[in-house]
Amino acid sequence: MTADPEKPPRTLAREARRLQVIEATIATLAARGHARTTLTEVARTAGISHGLVLFHFDSKEKLLAETLAFLAEEYQTHWQAALDGAGEDPADQILALIAVDFAPALTTQARLGAWCAFWGEAQSRPDYQTACGEKDASYVAKMETICAALIRQRSYPLDPVIAARILRVVIEGTWLDLMTLHTPYAVDEARRTVMTALALCFPRHFAQDGSRLRA
């Protein structure tokens, strides 16, 4: 009789509590922005005292750093898993990557909001840049590899680095639109935008609706 399904126990295992605080931090960042995120607010969201937050994370700095690392790792885990399930065909691989970017589980309002908050601060904080920079680099590298394979397959007159960059910024850009635009469009519009960009880059592989074309 260890688990009580209704009420969580007052004391929680170390890792469980840390995870809960990180989730609360993500929610707070999204709701109030980086500038107005306070330990007290995070604690209130998690339903605990603010002393406990510091007990588990030592300082606000470290809490934010760990939250960013958590987000970066979560994202990397997901896209690598998607890639593993996509097989060898680069066309399948890139569709899998894009699918991850619009998977509702990862693309929550809260998670995108937290990303935004970190982005805004990253330019003035080298620690943030290095934190997510390394994981980001492997994503970019993979994207470039896939684009290079597609280009080789059907001889597009295109630089794989540039193509990969275009696709990435279109994905990121539509995310940002969804977060910051005065009157945002639907998620499906965002996906359609990315698919169109994909078709423009690789017209012999994809139609603008994202469907595959045979050789």
Next chain:
Amino acid sequence: MTADPEKPPRTLAREARRLQVIEATIATLAARGHARTTLTEVARTAGISHGLVLFHFDSKEKLLAETLAFLAEEYQTHWQAALDGAGEDPADQILALIAVDFAPALTTQARLGAWCAFWGEAQSRPDYQTACGEKDASYVAKMETICAALIRQRSYPLDPVIAARILRVVIEGTWLDLMTLHTPYAVDEARRTVMTALALCFPRHFAQDGSRLRA
């Protein structure tokens, strides 16, 4: 003998001082991020007391709001001027718009950094969204009009709204890359990326290096 070219007078005309404070705010936002921007820091950057900042702007909120409005208006003024000088040809017009986005005067490290800081907070602050949202809307509308004209000219199978969005997010995305990337690429790389996107959207108008193609 009103103007002393060497030392600015201790007291400054209302508008001149306000402008100076706004510039200092932009610099501070870029250097320290939104979360760590304080009135004292802004005042120090401007070389005045922090009481004077509040004398001119009433509150920190208003200072930031006016700074954002200033940036939005400055940007709008520039792209509209560029458009006025570009003539009737939509191909010229879109090249002019892109040229503005990479004009060194506007695309300062400080200005991009300040934009970043505001972006990061915008998602959790409706006031920021409306502030730049309206000006942004006219930019988007103009972009869509131009894209529609290009599409009509040479019958591309493309949605003008989508095309305009792709071009905009590629521009914004390369900006963000320059600001936040761990190891950023050169501004020229950014321009090349945008030009490639342009050529992919309108291949009968533009080559990938940005040069014009004749009908």
Next chain:
DNA sequence: AATCTGATTGACAAGTCAGTCAATGGCGGG
């Protein structure tokens, strides 16, 4: 049951920051 360990709380200290205000200073108009 007694004890031990580690999670948890809440009161507190120290520092910071936005905003206030009375006093000062310089500039232009009379």
Next chain:
DNA sequence: CCCGCCATTGACTGACTTGTCAATCAGATT
């Protein structure tokens, strides 16, 4: 030359925030 007005300063306040710490509490072990 004097006066009034507005810009300017810098000390001050009150609120808030981060971080500390001693006391408490729950659960596991013996």
